[in-house]
Amino acid sequence: MRDGYKGTGPGAITPDGCAVELYSRLPVGNEPEVIAEAVPAGAHILELGSGVGRVTHALLERGFTVTAVDESAEMLERVRGARTICSPIEDLALAETFDVVMLASFLVHNGDVELRRRMLRACARHVAKGGCVLIQREGEDYHSNVPRERVDPSGFTIRIVSDEPVGDGVHSVRAEYDFPDAVWTQTFRSRPLTKDQFEEALAEAGLRVERYLTEDRMWVRAVPVTE
Ligand SMILES: C[S@@+](CC[C@H](N)C(=O)[O-])C[C@H]1O[C@@H](n2cnc3c(N)ncnc32)[C@H](O)[C@@H]1O
Numbered sequence: 343m344r345d346g347y348k349g350t351g352p353g354a355i356t357p358d359g360c361a362v363e364l365y366s367r368l369p370v371g372n373e374p375e376v377i378a379e380a381v382p383a384g385a386h387i388l389e390l391g392s393g394v395g396r397v398t399h400a401l402l403e404r405g406f407t408v409t410a411v412d413e414s415a416e417m418l419e420r421v422r423g424a425r426t427i428c429s430p431i432e433d434l435a436l437a438e439t440f441d442v443v444m445l446a447s448f449l450v451h452n453g454d455v456e457l458r459r460r461m462l463r464a465c466a467r468h469v470a471k472g473g474c475v476l477i478q479r480e481g482e483d484y485h486s487n488v489p490r491e492r493v494d495p496s497g498f499t500i501r502i503v504s505d506e507p508v509g510d511g512v513h514s515v516r517a518e519y520d521f522p523d524a525v526w527t528q529t530f531r532s533r534p535l536t537k538d539q540f541e542e543a544l545a546e547a548g549l550r551v552e553r554y555l556t557e558d559r560m561w562v563r564a565v566p567v568t569e
Pocket residue numbers: 356357358360365390391392393394395396397411412413414417429430431432446447449
């Protein structure tokens with residue numbers, strides 16, 4: 343397990359505390375729409391931290407080509423119709439570039455600044471000339487509106503049960519996913535980032551925000567600074 347991360351519940355758990363069975367059950371949200379509106383039709387997307395392909399599969403259905411990267415082989419085993427690469431994002435060094443590189447699921451909020459730097463540099467080195475990097479940030483109230491819960495129409499409840507500062511600007515967050523027949527929890531580390539801090543982190547990796555794609559500024563289209 344990665345330091346500060348933990349998962350409980352049935353089935354395999356990834357080093358960052360995600361449950362493979364849970365992610366196989368979670369429905370896709372508005373991600374495919376946001377992505378489709380921000381990138382050219384048919385683009386080749388490098389999806390970093392794809393999990394079981396919750397978003398991947400919806401992107402394939404929309405006609406995109408996807409290369410899915412995850413450090414969990416158990417997650418990747420469930421991806422269908424996309425090329426998969428089992429690797430830590432921060433170590434990825436493919437001999438090719440992509441129209442779109444995607445770093446979703448709030449991975450940019452990693453508590454370890456050096457690890458975040460390496461992940462953002464991996465985004466920058468895999469984006470093709472004229473391409474873009476799509477990043478998903480946390481919502482503004484993620485660390486203040488706690489506890490909170492949402493009942494999903496498909497029949498489960500997601501709760502953020504606690505959010506505690508653990509020093510150096512990092513929080514330990516505990517999420518609970520309550521299904522009628524099973525409960526999963528994930529404890530993970532997160533570093534809240536203001537808009538300025540986020541943009542500085544991108545700049546360090548040679549990226550700049552081209553535009554915020556959603557009103558809540560959670561989805562971002564970034565491009566290499568050289569363009
Ligand atoms: C919260 S899950 C989200 C999965 C998928 N993006 C989704 O929305 O359904 C995070 C995924 O990222 C992977 N992951 C987290 N940190 C990683 C890293 N540094 N390198 C590679 N994979 C990572 C985990 O194994 C897990 O599958």
